[in-house]
Amino acid sequence: MKSSEFIMKFKSWYLWGNILAMIAVVIALIFGVRYGLDLYTHHGEAIEIPNMKHMKYADALHILNDKGLEMEVSDTGYVKNLPADCILEQSPAPGTKVKSGHIIYVTINSNHSPTLTLPDIIDNSSLREAMAKLTAMGFKLGNPEFVTGEKDWVYGVLVKGKHVVVGERISIEDSLVIQVGNGMRSAEDDINYIDPVEQPFETEESDVDEFDVVTSPEPTPTDPKSETPQKPANP
Structure with missing residues (x-):
């Protein structure tokens, strides 16, 4: 290609039109991204x-x-003196400035008290161990009830006067009464000793052993004719 032809194409309006169009597209993209992000992120909005x-x-x-x-419920709680479905906590805190569309997480009050599962403490632990475990779990404890049995051993649990079993769910508002042994033996556990039967004294007659007398057979007499002659002695 000659230099004159190159210069003529460089001066062509078609070439410059394409260049200007590309520049306009780039500028539009820059401004579009900038203001589009501000619009999407609600820049300056509070x-x-x-x-x-x-x-x-x-x-x-x-x-x-x-x-x-x-707003979205993230958890539930229980406050006895507040109505059900009222808000107990919120996040972010009141007064915080956010943008539109932001989610506020709240904790609402439940309409019933939470329940806990009774652990395996009946006939399996001492009073001290049972109280420590139940208190750590969040149970409310009343005064222990002493029953006949091994001292400080847990024999049962009462809730509102009724026996509960291991694994049963109990409200945290209810008090647990632990039945614990007082160290006294129950009458059912007493051992009944039976005196041996006295044998009557034996009399003199009973000392005599009864036995049959066995006699030996008498010898049979020998026939003289059948006796074997004796050999004469040597002179």
Whole structure:
């Protein structure tokens, strides 16, 4: 290609038009990404989270939706003096500024008290061991009830006056009464000693051994004719 032809193509409006179009596309991409990200991330937007503690769940949800925020229950708790479905805790904390669409996690009050499973302590542990285990699990304990049995040994558990078994679920609001031995033996466990039967004294007659007298047979007499003659002695 001659230099004059190259210069003529370089001066062509078609070439410059393509170059300008590419520059415009690049500029549009730069501004689009910049302002698009700001729009997507709500740059500069700040919504203050209201205090929803002890508020009914439905009321709090309505307030957050009006502000463009969302709410999700993350956990449940139990406070006896508060109504069910009221909010106990929230995260983020009240007053925190967030962007629209942010999720607020809340803990709501349950309509019934939580329950715990009774561990294997009946006839398997001492009073001290049972109390330590139950207290660590969160059970409420009443005064022990002493029953007849081995001292400090757990024989049963009562809830509201009724016996409960291992594995049964019990409300944390209920008090457990541990039945523990008082160290006294039950009458059923007493050993009954029986005096031996006395044998009557033996009399003199009983000392005599009774036996049959056995006599030997008498010798049979020998026939003189059948006797063997004696040999004469040598002179």
